[in-house]
Amino acid sequence: MEKKQRRLFLKQAGAMAATTAFLPNSLWSATRQQKDKLGVALVGLGYYSTDLLAPALQLTKNCELKGIVTGSPEKIPVWKKKYGIADKNIYNYGNFDDIANNPDIDVIYIVLPPSMHAEYTIRAANTGKHVWCEKPMAPSVEECEKMIKACKDNKVKLAIGYRCQHDPNIQAYMQVAKERTFGKVMMVTSAAGYFDGRTDHWKQKKALGGGVMGDMGVYAIQGARLATGEEPISVLAQTYTVRPDIYHEVEETAMFQLEFPSGARAACHTSFGINMNYLKINYEKGWVYMEPHSSYNGNKGVRSDGVEINFPIESQQAKQMDEDAASIINGTNMLVPGEEGLRDIRVVEAVYKSAAKDCLVKL
Numbered sequence: 001m002e003k004k005q006r007r008l009f010l011k012q013a014g015a016m017a018a019t020t021a022f023l024p025n026s027l028w029s030a031t032r033q034q035k036d037k038l039g040v041a042l043v044g045l046g047y048y049s050t051d052l053l054a055p056a057l058q059l060t061k062n063c064e065l066k067g068i069v070t071g072s073p074e075k076i077p078v079w080k081k082k083y084g085i086a087d088k089n090i091y092n093y094g095n096f097d098d099i100a101n102n103p104d105i106d107v108i109y110i111v112l113p114p115s116m117h118a119e120y121t122i123r124a125a126n127t128g129k130h131v132w133c134e135k136p137m138a139p140s141v142e143e144c145e146k147m148i149k150a151c152k153d154n155k156v157k158l159a160i161g162y163r164c165q166h167d168p169n170i171q172a173y174m175q176v177a178k179e180r181t182f183g184k185v186m187m188v189t190s191a192a193g194y195f196d197g198r199t200d201h202w203k204q205k206k207a208l209g210g211g212v213m214g215d216m217g218v219y220a221i222q223g224a225r226l227a228t229g230e231e232p233i234s235v236l237a238q239t240y241t242v243r244p245d246i247y248h249e250v251e252e253t254a255m256f257q258l259e260f261p262s263g264a265r266a267a268c269h270t271s272f273g274i275n276m277n278y279l280k281i282n283y284e285k286g287w288v289y290m291e292p293h294s295s296y297n298g299n300k301g302v303r304s305d306g307v308e309i310n311f312p313i314e315s316q317q318a319k320q321m322d323e324d325a326a327s328i329i330n331g332t333n334m335l336v337p338g339e340e341g342l343r344d345i346r347v348v349e350a351v352y353k354s355a356a357k358d359c360l361v362k363l
């Protein structure tokens with residue numbers, strides 16, 4: 001597989017040699033250097049970059065950690081020592097755009113609070129590098145559309161960090177819907193939440209894109225959308241908080257019902273106050289139960305016919321980044337493109353509208 005990908009890459013690079021004037025910077029540099037691995041720059045060195053993405057980039061075959069972008073100079077020596085990042089590949093938010101001229105970097109991965117995703121994705125696309133952006137894609141549909149457009153205009157690829165879609169356990173229940181193994185989907189129950197004891201974090205601030213809907217609600221939405229293979233046509237929602245001292249700008253908990261074109265329905269629950277992580281899918285002639293459903297590892301389930309869904313993987317994030325890098329190398333579609341991130345944000349907006357107006361919102 002690896003050899004095949006590399007052959008394809010070299011074939012593509014050779015074929016493009018005559019037209020390099022029209023290439024985005026990343027492909028242009030890759031073409032010249034015929035790299036084995038794409039260089040990734042992580043933007044924002046918080047929890048997810050530090051604990052999950054950087055370690056996963058030590059396991060990847062198609063990409064590697066080459067650069068960092070940070071507003072915290074004190075983090076630089078730590079990252080340099082741990083990952084051998086070259087000085088020329090270290091940026092701050094001011095000189096970020098200079099990555100355009102850095103052939104070591106092919107992909108810019110935005111791992112910032114959601115309110116910053118649109119600005120940095122657009123700036124990244126304008127450098128000519130490919131862009132990976134964490135979930136939730138952005139706080140509004142309008143911003144998601146601008147991000148997609150910026151990547152299209154710059155002829156670079158955009159992927160959203162929905163690691164679960166790269167997980168064979170999630171793909172297993174998606175396949176059940178596709179093959180209609182148990183007939184039509186009737187009802188989905190989808191829950192994603194954890195108890196967050198922090199009292200001063202961007203997840204509690206509206207201006208930074210906080211709120212449980214974007215953070216965990218998207219996993220509940222993904223469960224319903226992936227289980228049915230359909231897009232919802234209506235949303236009925238309630239949001240509330242039981243800790244108003246912490247969650248006074250954004251919702252702590254949301255419960256929402258989705259209706260799908262086939263008639264399938266989903267009851268979704270998400271919270272920063274409750275530990276829950278499961279998906280139950282009821283079909284005409286059976287069921288699938290996943291628990292955990294959206295964890296970093298160990299997602300598993302069982303079907304009503306006794307078949308177990310249990311495919312252990314070493315690192316979801318490594319698989320995600322390797323597959324996204326392969327899509328760039330081979331010129332194929334991203335598994336989770338910007339349009340997929342946008343679909344969830346459309347539902348998130350409808351949840352807020354429904355909760356605010358206390359009415360059913362049609363999509």
Ligand code: NAD
Binds near residue numbers: 162
């Ligand atoms: P975090 O708070 O730990 O890190 C955020 C980073 O952004 C920090 O390095 C911080 O310094 C930087 N930053 C820059 N400007 C900031 C500002 N104005 N306010 C706050 N921080 C600022 O957050 P995180 O948990 O690493 O989340 C980052 C992104 O990754 C979010 O979009 C989050 O939803 C996503 N995430 C995804 C997963 C997943 O499983 N796919 C898991 C965790 C986080």
